[in-house]
Amino acid sequence: MVDSPQHLKKLTLDQLQQLAGEIRQELITVLAKNGGHLGPNLGVVELTIALHYVFNTPRDKFVWDVSHQIYVHKLLTGRKGRFHTIRSTDGICGFALRTESEHDCYGAAHAGTALSAALGICAGRDQRGTNEDVVAIFGDAALTNGISFEALNNIGNTTKRFIGILNDNEWGIAKNVGAISNYLNRLITHPSYNKLAKDFERFVRRFPKGEIALKLAHKAEEGFKGALTEVGLEPSQSGLEVDGRGGYGNSLIFEEMGLRYLGPVDGHNLPLLISTLQFARTCDRPIVIHVLTKKGKGYEAALKNPEKFHGLGPYDVVTGVALPAKPGTPPNWQDVFGQTMVKLCQKDNSVVGITAAMPSGTGLKILEKAMPHRYYDVGIAEEHAVLFACGMATMGFHPVCAIYSTFLQRAYDCIVHDAALQDLPVIFCMDRAGLSPQDGPTHHGLFDISYVRSVPNCIAMAPKDEDELVDMMFTATHQRHPIFIRYPRGPAEGVPIKDQPRILEIGKAEVIQNFSNTGGRRVALLALGNMMSLGRKVAAQLATEGLDVALVNPRFVKPLDAGVTEFFGRAADVLVTFEDHVLMGGYGSAVLELFNEKRITTPVVQIGWPDQFIEHATTVEDLRNKYGLTVENTVARVKAELAAPVAAKLVGVA
Numbered sequence: 041m042v043d044s045p046q047h048l049k050k051l052t053l054d055q056l057q058q059l060a061g062e063i064r065q066e067l068i069t070v071l072a073k074n075g076g077h078l079g080p081n082l083g084v085v086e087l088t089i090a091l092h093y094v095f096n097t098p099r100d101k102f103v104w105d106v107s108h109q110i111y112v113h114k115l116l117t118g119r120k121g122r123f124h125t126i127r128s129t130d131g132i133c134g135f136a137l138r139t140e141s142e143h144d145c146y147g148a149a150h151a152g153t154a155l156s157a158a159l160g161i162c163a164g165r166d167q168r169g170t171n172e173d174v175v176a177i178f179g180d181a182a183l184t185n186g187i188s189f190e191a192l193n194n195i196g197n198t199t200k201r202f203i204g205i206l207n208d209n210e211w212g213i214a215k216n217v218g219a220i221s222n223y224l225n226r227l228i229t230h231p232s233y234n235k236l237a238k239d240f241e242r243f244v245r246r247f248p249k250g251e252i253a254l255k256l257a258h259k260a261e262e263g264f265k266g267a268l269t270e271v272g273l274e275p276s277q278s279g280l281e282v283d284g285r286g287g288y289g290n291s292l293i294f295e296e297m298g299l300r301y302l303g304p305v306d307g308h309n310l311p312l313l314i315s316t317l318q319f320a321r322t323c324d325r326p327i328v329i330h331v332l333t334k335k336g337k338g339y340e341a342a343l344k345n346p347e348k349f350h351g352l353g354p355y356d357v358v359t360g361v362a363l364p365a366k367p368g369t370p371p372n373w374q375d376v377f378g379q380t381m382v383k384l385c386q387k388d389n390s391v392v393g394i395t396a397a398m399p400s401g402t403g404l405k406i407l408e409k410a411m412p413h414r415y416y417d418v419g420i421a422e423e424h425a426v427l428f429a430c431g432m433a434t435m436g437f438h439p440v441c442a443i444y445s446t447f448l449q450r451a452y453d454c455i456v457h458d459a460a461l462q463d464l465p466v467i468f469c470m471d472r473a474g475l476s477p478q479d480g481p482t483h484h485g486l487f488d489i490s491y492v493r494s495v496p497n498c499i500a501m502a503p504k505d506e507d508e509l510v511d512m513m514f515t516a517t518h519q520r521h522p523i524f525i526r527y528p529r530g531p532a533e534g535v536p537i538k539d540q541p542r543i544l545e546i547g548k549a550e551v552i553q554n555f556s557n558t559g560g561r562r563v564a565l566l567a568l569g570n571m572m573s574l575g576r577k578v579a580a581q582l583a584t585e586g587l588d589v590a591l592v593n594p595r596f597v598k599p600l601d602a603g604v605t606e607f608f609g610r611a612a613d614v615l616v617t618f619e620d621h622v623l624m625g626g627y628g629s630a631v632l633e634l635f636n637e638k639r640i641t642t643p644v645v646q647i648g649w650p651d652q653f654i655e656h657a658t659t660v661e662d663l664r665n666k667y668g669l670t671v672e673n674t675v676a677r678v679k680a681e682l683a684a685p686v687a688a689k690l691v692g693v694a
């Protein structure tokens with residue numbers, strides 16, 4: 041299989057079509073083992089081949105929105121040999137990464153960034169006076185995102201040369217929602233579309249020896265007769281003004297924003313794509329090409345279930361069925377969240393659920409099915425989701441925003457300026473708080489404690505298990521302040537869930553095990569949320585070594601349980617804080633701030649993530665081992681503290 045753009049450019053049409061087949065096979069086979077974004081990538085095989093056929097990266101720039109659909113680009117830009125390592129420890133990343141290849145000019149994984157970033161690259165080019173092409177490839181769901189529109193608003197008056205490819209497959213992860221999606225649909229199904237498409241066909245047929253036709257004909261012995269032979273677009277002769285507005289179709293929205301619109305174009309018709317891109321390349325006005333693709337193209341199982349195959353774990357290649365979880369695996373946190381939402385909504389009319397285009401990932405789909413009128417999908421629009429929730433809160437509701445920790449970062453100002461400043465009872469259920477190992481730094485939720493803890497009026501908590509998650513959600517619906525509950529991805533702890541949840545006292549920790557006063561040196565372990573299981577293992581290990589160990593479930597990061605924390609701070613010889621979060625500004629920092637205020641000098645060992653972006657890996661364990669979030673490292677550090685001279689400790693010298 042080809043793995044460089046130079047090689048690809050030498051192929052005939054037949055060979056390019058064959059390449060498309062080989063790429064699909066490779067995607068299906070490798071992802072069956074590694075998991076990943078199969079559907080989106082199967083959908084852009086021809087588009088990516090056409091892009092590399094027409095443009096020249098790294099000189100020309102491709103900016104992929106989200107960049108989850110970048111696998112084909114990776115296969116074609118020198119990463120074929122390592123493709124089997126995608127999303128695994130020390131392997132290639134599942135998203136665009138500047139440090140991975142010169143062909144990845146801009147990194148991403150959060151949606152809606154491509155148009156703005158590409159425009160910035162255009163501005164840089166124009167300032168430099170160079171002439172590379174810049175292509176932003178964005179999905180239809182990216183148009184539910186505000187930033188995309190901020191960019192569209194700005195393109196026409198910033199540059200003359202900008203190429204946008206709207207990759208329209210009618211799906212985000214779930215079915216795309218909202219007015220823009222309806223609009224694109226109308227555009228595709230508009231009665232004039234077929235007519236115009238035919239016009240377009242007729243038009244290209246008028247130029248049997250178009251640029252692309254000539255190029256390919258020279259290279260292929262056979263030439264390429266049939267469909268492709270006559271496809272070619274000569275810009276000088278293009279006469280694209282058939283609708284009087286400079287575009288095919290009736291897509292006024294782009295035209296009104298100062299971009300030329302071309303399309304819709306069949307995104308699986310390689311020759312047509314090539315000629316269209318060649319035309320776009322010569323445009324002296326920003327242009328958007330509307331390309332229609334099928335998510336999952338070429339794999340029956342993925343075509344049948346676009347949502348599941350948007351991104352998934354390992355599966356059986358023949359059946360497309362996901363590999364079963366090990367027997368006895370506890371339910372996912374997300375499922376417990378979704379089921380609890382249904383129960384809460386059934387009992388409390390003030391509760392509603394809000395997702396920003398992530399119904400299945402967050403578990404809110406369960407609410408959608410059970411009580412659709414209490415469920416809102418607002419599109420990939422986290423800022424809007426939070427503001428929408430704030431508005432509902434002013435009307436007496438308890439809106440629950442189910443947003444991944446990493447995506448909530450985008451709505452930070454809405455948290456501060458709207459929810460917190462007005463002290464509104466919005467509940468934030470921050471899924472994926474902790475690692476999203478195979479996705480990597482763009483998806484790890486490691487900053488939320490820091491960014492929430494510094495904001496007045498906020499309450500922040502983390503459950504040690506799924507039963508406590510239910511208690512926390514129930515508690516939150518009885519509060520009058522912004523509340524943040526963080527929990528990780530994947531299976532919960534496997535504890536039974538009480539029939540009737542209980543209201544937790546705000547700011548109260550749970551002492552799981554107190555000192556036993558056996559005379560051993562005392563170690564207090566304060567393990568936040570899902571770190572309780574590590575805390576328990578450390579406790580067991582230290583006990584075998586004759587130490588007197590206390591174990592605390594802090595529950596609240598804000599307000600911190602000052603009484604319990606101070607007590608253990610004074611009683612212990614060493615105190616350990618555990619958090620699935622960066623150490624900078626996190627839970628351990630909160631404890632240290634309290635100790636400073638109370639003049640407590642007990643040494644504190646902080647277990648958490650360092651001040652750096654954590655890469656992707658196959659499993660959480662791989663990363664915990666690498667960064668020392670382990671029993672061995674914790675025990676070693678506790679012992680080192682216990683062995684340190686007391687005088688040194690008193691003056692804070694390591």
Ligand SMILES: Cc1ncc(C[n+]2csc(CCOP(=O)(O)OP(=O)(O)O)c2C)c(N)n1
Binds near residue numbers: 106179396397450
């Ligand atoms: C800010 C943000 N919110 C949510 C997501 C999760 N997410 C990843 S891909 C995706 C859908 C993208 O749809 P589209 O852009 O149409 O591309 P397609 O997968 O259909 O090719 C979503 C919601 C994200 N990446 N970024």
